[in-house]
Amino acid sequence: MEKTKRQLFTNYYIKMKRMILGMQGTDGILFKLLIYGLLVGIGFVYIYPLIYMGSYSFKSLDDLLNPLVNWIPTQLYLENYKRAYEVLNFIPTLLETLYVAAIPAVAQTAVGAVVGYGLARFDFKGKKVIFILVLATFIIPPQVTLIPRYIFFNELNILGSLNAFLLPAAFGQGLNSAIFILIFYQFFRMVPKALEEAAQIDGAGHFRIFFTIALPMAVPGIIISFLFSFVWYWNETYLAAIYFGDSLTTLPLQLQKFVATYQQMFPAEMGLSGNKLNEGIKMAGTLLSILPLLIVYFITQRWFVEGVDRSGITGE
Incomplete structure (x- = not known):
């Protein structure tokens, strides 16, 4: 028992x-x-x-001043978004931001794919040196090369235009281009060489193999490279302010000048608090500036996750 x-x-x-x-x-x-x-x-x-x-x-000024109102506003107050929309000049600034971010991102992704394929599929003298130079462009802080680049761009007369972003991206020297080259290098190394050898037997050249075999198999890498590049160009304010000046602007740049622009557009009058800038208007402006990126992420989330998984990126 x-x-x-x-x-x-x-x-x-x-x-x-x-x-x-x-x-x-x-x-x-x-x-x-x-x-x-x-x-x-x-x-x-x-x-x-x-x-x-x-x-x-979504909080009104009364809700902001009421200590009993913490997370849930007493009403859906949309005036904050109306003011922020006007201060940011949202639609024209959004279109200009897409112009500044999307075109260099496309160029950087295309160049990264070409360079990554060349490094992954061809053996030639100086290949290791090129690898070292590619990594060096990522390791060296951009502040070190800022002044020489500015002087060089000034001599080329491309300051104040998109070419200040587009030309470096087209030559593999855009924002963190080394990461995208390594991403495509990793993707193209995973493509079976037997497919390319079979295509060569059928008479296909290197360009045709690249466009018909390699690129379709690297679609997740293309998506993730474009998204990372797009977000980095979108959020870049330091270089954009230096290179573009007053010729071009972006939503992050407008957000930096939000307080000054608001005070200029809606000067506070004595005894009146309706025009004063408050926390609700600031938060509405911040949400409007990141809303397009959130929409892009939700649309491309599946491909983004797949690209991160296949490329082995962590913490970027």
Whole structure:
């Protein structure tokens, strides 16, 4: 009887242990709770600013001054977005931002694909040196080359135009171009050489192989390279302010001047608080400036995740 009870207790203990810790310690309830708790915590850290901005952007001045109103506004106040829309001059600035970000991103992605394919498929003298130079362009801080580039661009008379971004991107020297070259290098190395050899037997040249075999298999790499490049050009304010001056502007640049522009457009009068800039209007302007990027990400999320998975990018 005692042996039977002991056996039952042992079996129960083993079942509970397997349920909590799992078969290998990585599939039990305890492990899953730890992982999910960690993911929820990290996710909250990232999503908290968006929740904060979304909540405050719909608050009226009365809600902002009311200590009892914390997260949920008493009403859906859209006047903040109307003011922010006017201050940002949203539609013209959005079109100009797309112009500044999309064209260099396309050029940078195309050049990265060509250079990455060449490094992955051809052996030639100086290949290692080119690899070192490609990595050096990423390792060296852009502040080191800022003054020489500015002087060079001034001599070429391309300051104040998109060429200040487009020409470096077209020659593989855009924003973090080395990353995209390495992404395509990794993708094209995974393409089976047997496919290219079969195409060569059928009489296909290197250009035809590149466009008909290599590129279609590197679509996730193209998408992720374009998205990263597009976002980096979109968010670049330091170089854009130096190279473009007052000739071109972007939403992030307009957001930097948001307070000064608002005070100029809506001067506060004595005794009147309706025109004063508050936290709700600032948050509405910030959300409007990042809204296009959020829409692009939601549309391309599946391809973005697939590209990150296949390229092995972490933390970029």
